Amino acid sequence: MERKFNTRAVHGGEYTDRAIGNVTTPIYETSTFLNPNPYPDAALDHTRNKPFMYTRWGNPTLEVLEIKYRELDDVQEALSFSSGMAAITSTVLSLVKSGDRLLSLKELYGETFTFFTKFLPMYGIKVDFVSLDELNSGTIPVKGYSGIYTESIVNPTLGISDLITIGRVAKEENIPMITDATFASPYNQNPSSLNASITIHSGTKYIGGHSDILLGLAGFKKDLMDQIWSKRKMFGSVPDPIQAFLAIRGLKTLGVRMRAHNENGHQIAKFLSEHKKIDKVHYAGLETSKYYEIGKRNLKGFGGMVSFEINGGVEEARRMAKKLKLFAYAPSLGGVESLLTLPAETSHLSLTKKERQEAGIAEGLVRMSIGIEDADDLIEDLKNALE
Numbered sequence: 001m002e003r004k005f006n007t008r009a010v011h012g013g014e015y016t017d018r019a020i021g022n023v024t025t026p027i028y029e030t031s032t033f034l035n036p037n038p039y040p041d042a043a044l045d046h047t048r049n050k051p052f053m054y055t056r057w058g059n060p061t062l063e064v065l066e067i068k069y070r071e072l073d074d075v076q077e078a079l080s081f082s083s084g085m086a087a088i089t090s091t092v093l094s095l096v097k098s099g100d101r102l103l104s105l106k107e108l109y110g111e112t113f114t115f116f117t118k119f120l121p122m123y124g125i126k127v128d129f130v131s132l133d134e135l136n137s138g139t140i141p142v143k144g145y146s147g148i149y150t151e152s153i154v155n156p157t158l159g160i161s162d163l164i165t166i167g168r169v170a171k172e173e174n175i176p177m178i179t180d181a182t183f184a185s186p187y188n189q190n191p192s193s194l195n196a197s198i199t200i201h202s203g204t205k206y207i208g209g210h211s212d213i214l215l216g217l218a219g220f221k222k223d224l225m226d227q228i229w230s231k232r233k234m235f236g237s238v239p240d241p242i243q244a245f246l247a248i249r250g251l252k253t254l255g256v257r258m259r260a261h262n263e264n265g266h267q268i269a270k271f272l273s274e275h276k277k278i279d280k281v282h283y284a285g286l287e288t289s290k291y292y293e294i295g296k297r298n299l300k301g302f303g304g305m306v307s308f309e310i311n312g313g314v315e316e317a318r319r320m321a322k323k324l325k326l327f328a329y330a331p332s333l334g335g336v337e338s339l340l341t342l343p344a345e346t347s348h349l350s351l352t353k354k355e356r357q358e359a360g361i362a363e364g365l366v367r368m369s370i371g372i373e374d375a376d377d378l379i380e381d382l383k384n385a386l387e
């Protein structure tokens with residue numbers, strides 16, 4: 001019988017040095033390794049099937065993280081990176097060359113959008129953007145593209161990519177689908193099972209889970225290992241073993257935390273949707289959301305990200321944010337503690353006002369990352385701040 005998610009999360013990939021008998025994986029804080037390794041039973045680095053040589057190439061603590069993640073996200077191979085952006089830039093640059101074109105979404109994480117609009121074109125790579133609804137329709141012509149890049153839950157308006165449809169089209173045309181599934185986490189979705197060739201996570205978020213690390217992960221088909229690994233080695237976009245250790249620890253409780261995030265996210269979204277001061281709630285888990293059915297088909301849970309627009313706009317949003325006691329007024333997401341931010345001031349600050357408008361981001365949009373606190377306490381805090 002295949003082991004279930006939480007069992008794999010706790011035990012997957014863990015490494016016991018028989019000479020020591022350690023129960024948890026150690027932090028191998030070493031930049032270099034004996035080369036050649038004279039021991040006949042030297043462990044092999046999964047990136048090359050040779051003994052470890054240099055930490056920018058591979059490291060045992062990173063390897064345990066990569067194997068644990070691989071088992072949880074149902075991908076054939078995986079590599080860890082120094083941040084989510086390092087995972088995105090390193091994997092995309094391993095797929096495209098000058099003259100290539102990518103198809104992507106108007107609604108993207110701000111820094112990814114900047115990478116696509118300001119950086120790639122300087123090297124002769126063009127990115128075409130369509131709206132989430134257009135991509136979900138499955139009718140956009142995709143022939144000639146070197147890749148289709150999506151986010152499984154888009155940031156910060158929280159629409160859902162219909163990966164079942166997009167993945168089918170990508171497969172039919174033999175085009176790799178690359179999916180940033182940070183907001184879903186491997187607990188709520190495994191994009192590889194919906195035909196994603198590459199799945200990306202900012203491990204800084206739900207995977208780390210405690211707002212104390214920066215980390216990225218990419219899971220992909222076996223035949224992509226050499227080309228992605230060689231970029232990680234060249235760019236040096238490899239994480240420190242301590243960050244990898246903390247991500248291993250985070251992954252062990254991912255399932256337990258995600259259940260709480262899913263449940264709290266739903267309760268908070270429902271409370272806000274019934275509050276007279278709130279104009280609009282973005283949360284696909286509400287049956288009234290136009291993404292509800294798509295989400296049901298593509299996700300196991302809707303997660304803990306909730307966005308809303310408040311009556312009174314930016315000024316009222318700032319006033320309310322400052323009155324909250326349990327929500328820290330800070331960007332980022334996916335930690336055990338609840339956070340709140342105005343994307344126009346943080347994650348999407350690098351976009352022009354017009355670009356934000358095109359991505360459906362109202363200037364006063366508030367994005368919340370609902371933590372694992374008790375929902376009643378969070379609701380009470382919101383109620384008081386909205387008074």
Ligand SMILES: Cc1ncc(COP(=O)(O)O)c(C=O)c1O
Nearest residue numbers: 083084085109155182202204215
């Ligand atoms: C959806 C998404 N992808 C990627 C990133 C980038 O991750 P990192 O900050 O770890 O580089 C973020 C950061 O907020 C994000 O929200």
